[in-house]
Amino acid sequence: MKYLSFYEERGIEVVRAEDQYIWDAGGEKYLDFHTAHGVAFLGHRNKKVVEAIKRQLEEVMSATPAFKVRVREEALAALEKVLPRSHGYVAMLNSGSEGVELALKMARKATGRKKIVSFWGSFHGRSFGALSVTGNPNYRKPFEPLLPGVEIVPYNDLESVKRVDEETAAVIAEPVLGEGGVVPAKPEFLKALRERSEEVGALLILDEVQSGFGRTGEIWAFQHYGVEPDILVAGKAIGGGFPVSVVSARESVGAKMEKGDHGSTYGGNPLASAAVRAAVEVLLEENVPERAARAGRALKEGLLSLSDHRLLREIRGVGLMLAADLRVVPTNVIKCLQARRVLALRAGSTAVRFLPPYMITSEDVEWGVRALAKCLDEELSSRAPA
């Protein structure tokens, strides 16, 4: 039987993973700027997270939110320390897509409206609702017709803001497009979305599945902008490597949800709760956002030192969510980086994306930048006429 994999094979069998490194079956060590699509931001097998999950395994492993378990209460108390103060409700689910589904349902329920506005270049997940608001034609086309009532408009364009109107339940946006090319929102764009939503009674959903939980140098990327969402979706890093997502909502929005409006067998399970509680403790106790900001500045500086390279269009991003946008498709460069034991991933059609964990050192930065310099040179020479 074949595993139904939807991803290009990377040709590495991972046998060990610690902090910012992984090892393959041949014993080769890799610097991980891929972190399982950004999941292992707290490092692979973060010791505190692993310990918390192990301890929970000895106590209770399965219990839905219909049953009280202490660890879920503790996770909630921990989340309260990092979620917006105005948010009175929180739910735990299993993946980013699932979080987006709940956010969309909440917006419809709370407003009684149907229309959702989202953006070209965005990525919100593969389930039908999340895919319906994802602005990537390649992912959408094979599964159309998708959810009706979704209007997709250009990102970072003030004209788009006008499409949020009195019929709109919510506008959903990533503060930094991840999959779509690592494109930070322009401050005036995000502010205008916030203001317009308020003006017309629509809700602002911010999808921080990739940008959230310290990666950009703040706990949430929206903190760079001084705007707050009505509904926040977090995932990836928030479980320290354990599959879990978190959706929080303003008091007035969450209060509209009734018993039976949603559910998830594994949502908020004890192991996920233990992982979230530990991950929040690590985030706060180890000043993760600050360290990500510092490491991100060092990595960006290193990448910017290559700016004169003919194949490089732009270095962009914030904190440890960075990209080198190329003048060519990035496939060969990503392969070459892997051959030099540096793992990165693609974003958009031309960017090499770097999503390192927060503990990378100056030696790691040097390793990564040196590898990119060599790979850009290799790509250039492979393109030169013989």
Ligand SMILES: Cc1ncc(COP(=O)(O)O)c(C=O)c1O
């Ligand atoms: C911004 C954003 N939203 C949602 C998702 C979907 O998350 P998941 O793959 O956990 O369903 C992703 C995944 O990459 C993402 O980057």
